[in-house]
Amino acid sequence: MMAKSGVPAKLSCNQALLSPRPPRAVRIAAAVRDPATIKREDHLPGKQLKHPVRLQGTHKYTLKVKPGADPSSSFSAYMKTLGQDLSILKMPLGASITKIHGNDYQVVAPCIQLFEKTWLQPTAPTEAESGDGFIGLESKQCNIKGSDNLPNLNDAFNLLVSIRFMYQDGLEPLVTSMVTLAVDLDMPLPFSLTPKPILEGAGSVAFDTTLKIMLDGYMRNLREDYERWRTDPQLRAARAEKAAAAAAAAPT
Numbered sequence: 532m533m534a535k536s537g538v539p540a541k542l543s544c545n546q547a548l549l550s551p552r553p554p555r556a557v558r559i560a561a562a563v564r565d566p567a568t569i570k571r572e573d574h575l576p577g578k579q580l581k582h583p584v585r586l587q588g589t590h591k592y593t594l595k596v597k598p599g600a601d602p603s604s605s606f607s608a609y610m611k612t613l614g615q616d617l618s619i620l621k622m623p624l625g626a627s628i629t630k631i632h633g634n635d636y637q638v639v640a641p642c643i644q645l646f647e648k649t650w651l652q653p654t655a656p657t658e659a660e661s662g663d664g665f666i667g668l669e670s671k672q673c674n675i676k677g678s679d680n681l682p683n684l685n686d687a688f689n690l691l692v693s694i695r696f697m698y699q700d701g702l703e704p705l706v707t708s709m710v711t712l713a714v715d716l717d718m719p720l721p722f723s724l725t726p727k728p729i730l731e732g733a734g735s736v737a738f739d740t741t742l743k744i745m746l747d748g749y750m751r752n753l754r755e756d757y758e759r760w761r762t763d764p765q766l767r768a769a770r771a772e773k774a775a776a777a778a779a780a781a782p783t
Contacts (some may be wrong), residue, residue, distance in 0.1 A: 575715045579691030583715035584730045588738025592750045593707040594755055599636070604761045606704035613726045614661035617668070620756055623748035624741065632730070634659040636668065638692060640712060641741045645734050651677040651684065653712070655692050668694040687717035706753070710746050712738055
């Protein structure tokens with residue numbers, strides 16, 4: 532969308548678009564942490580902020596699925612395949628996970644409505660990590676788009692995004708996913724005049740609600756995708772071929 536001056540017009544929450552070129556992925560050296568360990572009183576690493584407000588949401592979802600008929604169609608085999616390309620599944624609310632290369636992804640959070648006509652939307656480069664029974668994503672850097680009354684947010688915040696999947700196979704396979712989005716933000720006027728507990732309370736409710744809708748939708752998509760994969764040998768073969776081609780093309 533272009534303004535008459537030729538300068539891109541600022542988009543509304545429902546119209547917010549991604550940059551066509553994702554930001555350079557950030558390598559996270561530390562192991563992906565359990566989102567439950569991110570406490571509200573913790574200081575997020577990054578910029579020196581003056582009077583930060585902590586906006587934070589967390590949501591957890593446990594999903595039970597049917598077991599596979601054999602090891603090639605087992606739930607653990609599916610999750611290992613998913614760990615090679617998390618972008619297979621779509622996310623609701625305008626959120627997305629886009630694979631850049633290797634273990635690097637770009638995660639776009641949903642557009643979070645804080646107050647009337649006041650919204651923000653983080654876009655974070657992340658790195659995936661996987662192991663026996665888990666997949667994790669974490670990022671400590673991002674860009675934030677916001678409504679007109681939240682200008683220059685990228686100079687006034689620190690952020691941490693953590694997404695984790697813990698799964699087990701057997702007669703009753705299940706996966707538990709947990710996501711946390713924490714932002715320390717120097718709020719501009721007139722919001723900075725509002726008492727901090729009110730800002731943190733209202734903002735965190737918005738974060739919790741948005742993350743619940745996003746994660747619940749993603750996990751429902753996971754269940755449906757796993758059921759197709761479990762019962763369709765051609766789909767399993769096609770994804771295995773794609774994963775092998777991506778691994779062969781990856782830089783050594």
